[in-house]
Amino acid sequence: MDSLNDKDFNQDPLDLIKKLKPMESRKSKQEVWAELELMLQKPAKKTGNVISIFAKKWQIAASIVLLVAACFLGTKFYSKTVKASPGKQEIAVLPDGSTVHLNSKSEIAYNPIWWAYNREVHLTGEAFFKVQKGKKFTVISPIGTTTVVGTSFNIFARDNDYEVTCLTGKVKVVSLKTNEKVLITPNQMVKFSNTGNIQLNLAVNAKLATAWAFGKFVFTQVPIDKVLREISLRYGVVIKDLSNSKELYTGDFNKEKNIELALNLVCKPFGLEYKKLPSGAYLIQKAP
Structure with a gap:
């Protein structure tokens, strides 16, 4: 099937969907959606004052598809933000029970609806994370990412400065500039140079990194x-x-x-x- 014509408006929605399948493999998503939108805008045929029942069924089915797609996209890109204003600190509890202690002028953003499928936290500023045992998620900042499983760690990410200190468990840090990766354990710290290269310190007092929280x-x-x-x-x-x-x-x-x-x-x-x-x-x- 190369294109949709007037006869397609009188088909049962299920038959129409079957006809669309081979078309989708040959056409881009933009082209398919453009034709669907055109069909929605085109008036249904009438017999006297009676609207074709098949056209009406198709319009209802198409409306449901668009509604489901809108809901899907809406929940996927929904984001919850927690901020600590200058001079203040805040504590956020993530959907899995993990906690984030935010330092002054810091913020995190995450999707609570999709958390079970995509545990990502976007951080600007400084925060101390205490992750529930067995829970894995990634903290994303402009110049680096940190992935953890059941651990506690501190991240300082202001402007071009990026430092990660591990208190418990294991933490994987990735530089987005150089794609370098490193795994650190308790009392180890990494920071990035101006060029994004990872600098590793294998012996630090990790508790000092969270002194601000006290x-x-x-x-x-x-x-x-x-x-x-x-x-x-x-x-x-x-x-x-x-x-x-x-x-x-x-x-x-x-x-x-x-x-x-x-x-x-x-x-x-x-x-x-x-x-x-x-x-x-x-x-x-x-x-x-």
């Missing part, structure tokens, strides 16, 4: 600008860094109610000072 800041040889950025996110306050400092900061402290206590700890050792602006933002610059 109200602590922990930094080891971290550039000052990144330290200030993390303080900005955790307190939900704008920090404008004009110091251009290239120093590396190492230290740990609790998140106090007053952000100025944290800024003093970080800035003073490097000869920097902070100033609160009328807008509520903080300006960081070199001390005179």
Whole structure:
């Protein structure tokens, strides 16, 4: 069958479907749907004031097919998002009972309806995952993916920085830039270079990676600008860094109610000072 004609409108829907099968193998999906749409738009033949019963049956069948297709696509692409705003943290419970602790200004998105068939979580920011035993899913970020089974791990994925630390179980990390893959176990960490290459650290204190979840800041040889950025996110306050400092900061402290206590700890050792602006933002610059 090469095309649909007027006679096809008076056929039983089941017969029409049978005729469509060989046509589908020779035509693209776009061509098939275009002809179906044309048939839907074409008026049914009438005998006096009576509409052809076969045309009416076909229209009902076609409507059901389109409705089912719309529902299928709608549920497949449905997404639920959980966000932690600046200065806040959130905990999300996934459909299988796994939990995600979101750090400030982080978010995840997943499809709860299709979770049983496609366990994928899209992450932007930082989060600590605790996965139910025997449950497998993949965490997707712009530059890397992490696949796990019954484990706990921390992912830091902000801008071009990507770090994964394994606390329990096994974690597979893939760089989307280089397609490199690595499997890490407890107290191991991977991070990506600027080119997307995987850098592996086989001996870390994994618990330090989740210190943020307990109200602590922990930094080891971290550039000052990144330290200030993390303080900005955790307190939900704008920090404008004009110091251009290239120093590396190492230290740990609790998140106090007053952000100025944290800024003093970080800035003073490097000869920097902070100033609160009328807008509520903080300006960081070199001390005179």
